[in-house]
Amino acid sequence: MKRPASILILVSIIALILGWGIGSFFTQRTIAKVIASIPGSPIVIDAKYDKENHSITYSILNPGGVPLTIVDESFVFTPGKNSKEQGYIVSHVPVHAVLPPGVVTRVELKLKAGTEKLQIGDAVLATFTYVHPLSTDLYTVAHPFKMGVGGKNVAEQKKGNKGGK
Amino acid sequence: MQRVLWWIAFGLFIAVIVLGIFLFSLVIAAHPEAAAFVIGFLGFWLFANRLIFGYGGIANAAKAFLDGEIPDKSEIAQKIAKSPEAAQLQKLEDLSVAALLSLWLSSLEPFKYAYYLGFFLVFLIATLFELNIISSIVIGPIAEAVMLGAAIPTLLVWGLELLASYYVGKAVVKALEEMKEEKSEAGSQNGQQNQ
Numbered sequence: 001m002k003r004p005a006s007i008l009i010l011v012s013i014i015a016l017i018l019g020w021g022i023g024s025f026f027t028q029r030t031i032a033k034v035i036a037s038i039p040g041s042p043i044v045i046d047a048k049y050d051k052e053n054h055s056i057t058y059s060i061l062n063p064g065g066v067p068l069t070i071v072d073e074s075f076v077f078t079p080g081k082n083s084k085e086q087g088y089i090v091s092h093v094p095v096h097a098v099l100p101p102g103v104v105t106r107v108e109l110k111l112k113a114g115t116e117k118l119q120i121g122d123a124v125l126a127t128f129t130y131v132h133p134l135s136t137d138l139y140t141v142a143h144p145f146k147m148g149v150g151g152k153n154v155a156e157q158k159k160g161n162k163g164g165k
Numbered sequence: 166m167q168r169v170l171w172w173i174a175f176g177l178f179i180a181v182i183v184l185g186i187f188l189f190s191l192v193i194a195a196h197p198e199a200a201a202f203v204i205g206f207l208g209f210w211l212f213a214n215r216l217i218f219g220y221g222g223i224a225n226a227a228k229a230f231l232d233g234e235i236p237d238k239s240e241i242a243q244k245i246a247k248s249p250e251a252a253q254l255q256k257l258e259d260l261s262v263a264a265l266l267s268l269w270l271s272s273l274e275p276f277k278y279a280y281y282l283g284f285f286l287v288f289l290i291a292t293l294f295e296l297n298i299i300s301s302i303v304i305g306p307i308a309e310a311v312m313l314g315a316a317i318p319t320l321l322v323w324g325l326e327l328l329a330s331y332y333v334g335k336a337v338v339k340a341l342e343e344m345k346e347e348k349s350e351a352g353s354q355n356g357q358q359n360q
Binding site: 003004007008010011014015018021022025026029 | 198199202306309310313316317320323324327328331332
């Protein structure tokens with residue numbers, strides 16, 4: 001085998017790499033814990049109108065590390081040219097939808113019962129009020145939705161606004 | 166008097182253990198990875214202890230032999246045999262120093278393989294979690310921390326093993342050369358006597 005000096009150098013190099021690995025492991029775990037304690041603001045990535053249930057299903061991503069809870073839904077219905085329905089506002093429908101961290105959750109918004117099905121050009125501005133466990137404040141996210149053209153339910157590409165801070 | 170002292174020492178011992186468990190459980194609650202790291206380090210050091218001091222002792226004795234000192238044969242024989250009596254019975258002290266050292270080195274072999282097997286299993290589990298073959302947010306980092314803690318004594322064992330086998334190899338070569346010289350000297354003396 002080699003000389004003792006070369007054995008010692010070899011062991012020292014591996015010890016340095018090992019120490020580096022241990023240090024970066026604990027640094028990474030600390031950072032991961034910090035990130036996991038930061039609440040994010042939900043992003044509505046998709047909205048689809050369900051004709052049979054007369055409801056809109058929103059896909060909401062929670063990009064933060066703590067679960068968010070939607071406690072309240074409000075929406076404003078604005079008729080388009082094709083609709084015979086009058087405009088109306090439904091506010092403060094209590095819900096309890098938990099958005100787990102890092103995943104997309106589907107949240108259903110029921111439109112007013114007894115009203116007509118959505119026509120092309122109709123707009124629904126939905127406002128979700130949510131809370132997170134770190135404070136007692138209420139936050140909102142608003143998402144404008146417009147029935148698409150060609151019979152397809154195309155969601156507006158506009159992102160929901162962040163709530164007040 | 167002795168009894169009282171004994172009871173005081175016993176009470177202190179229990180208090181230290183209880184305090185230690187209390188502090189350790191606080192650490193586990195706050196930083197489970199750090200606790201797993203300490204457990205991996207201490208647990209593997211427990212098994213590596215014999216190897217670390219064994220290989221360290223072999224390397225020291227072989228180095229001393231190479232430098233011309235004659236190590237105490239009975240001490241080395243006690244390391245190999247189960248007891249001093251067994252060492253006497255096996256006539257280990259009749260062997261040369263280099264032979265005793267290589268015997269000592271090979272007597273640590275089973276411990277070394279058991280130790281490396283244990284480390285390999287821990288390493289394997291940590292790798293499975295690291296590569297997400299098995300995934301768990303809770304157990305994954307803990308398995309990795311245990312592996313990292315265990316890696317420190319393993320590195321020491323490995324380095325000392327390399328060092329010990331290097332020095333024993335040198336010592337064996339030196340002993341063989343000495344043996345050859347003795348033989349040739351004896352042969353020439355015999356030849357002179359015959360003439």
